Amino acid sequence: MRVQQVDDERGLALCEDAGGQRSSVEIALVDPVAVGDELLVHAGTAIAHGGAGAG
């Protein structure tokens, strides 16, 4: 998912998937993140930078 906005205070980022769906993502495990970063997200939590795809 691609980061659209970062809320450092709450440790969340607004992210958008390839289909344009947006959701809040927990970023505590991968911060710092910046707008435009690609994150690998599982169950609402980013677990790594980069690497979109299935699974």
Place this chain on the structure above:
Amino acid sequence: MKYVDEFRNAELGRALAGEILAEVEPGRHYKLMEVCGGHTHSIYKYGIDDLLPGNVELVHGPGCPVCVLPMGRVDDGIAIAHQPGVIFTCFGDMLRIPGSDGTLQDAKAQGADVRMVYSPLDALRIAKANPDRDVVFFAIGFETTAPSTALTLKRAKAEGVTNFLCMSNHVTIVPPLRALLDSPDLRLDGFIGPGHVATVVGARPFEFIPADYGKPIVVAGFEPLDVLHAVRMILAQLAEGRCEVENQYTRVVPYEGNRRALEVLAEVFALRPHFEWRGMGFISQSGLKLSDAYAEFDAELKYSVPGVRVADPKACQCGEVLKGVIKPFECKVFGTACTPERPIGTCMVSSEGACAAYYNFGRFAREKLVV
């Protein structure tokens, strides 16, 4: 799309298939197991099986967390969902997993307040919006998903949310792999390692596979070229007489994993002495419960659950499918009595389940052969 298009290049795929063909020894049969539901899904969705030589067989292991959940745990979840005042939350796949007397979807139809969420954070939001009711999150998944539950519990604790509870069904990947390798039923030549679990735990925990069992393992990504590349790397190890952990998914997986995620897991969870796996029985230290520091959030301590071990329906062969002993289409009820619309076994429910993946993407090719 970055990280996707370049790993679905048909020309490169054909080239890799050619390299794989050149690598195999004629007359030798290779059996490789993937242990991640995402890989199972990719293999069927992209027809990767069809690109491999006939003597390279891919078998599917216990990599889909919904599929390995035993019926008794579903019954326990349903029992909590029926408690007065409880809002029971779970991922969408879980709603249709059969227990011994129905599903969570059936419980909802009977009046239980069961809600689908996309993340534990959604469940926490529901808890904050309903402070007079207990909100129970049915947590499920391998080490990939467990950090999400752990972070949400940390957040609930920090924000003083006392009506958020968790029923943990999180499991770990190494103990079932050991159980499979110790099983006399199965002769495997190598493993396609679970890329997303390895994002969290790293590649190091898999070193026991070459060290103790003499089998190669390649941690792989989920695009078609990732899987083909991993097969190529395993075959190269076998051809060269090597046996080690290799990381094909370097664009995401650090060899040491995600240290912060591992710290959060260690703080919030503790290993259960044993946990039941569908088709595999009880496996020592393979399940996670909430640690003492988070006991106040443990739904199983607040609500009594049946905790009864329930045998799978006789017709269902999910256990054999999950151990890679049979292929989905070899199950007696596959595609007839058991379909994604009316599943008997868990492997037909989740999109990552081998039966559902095969039913949705692979069965037509086989039907054509039969005709």
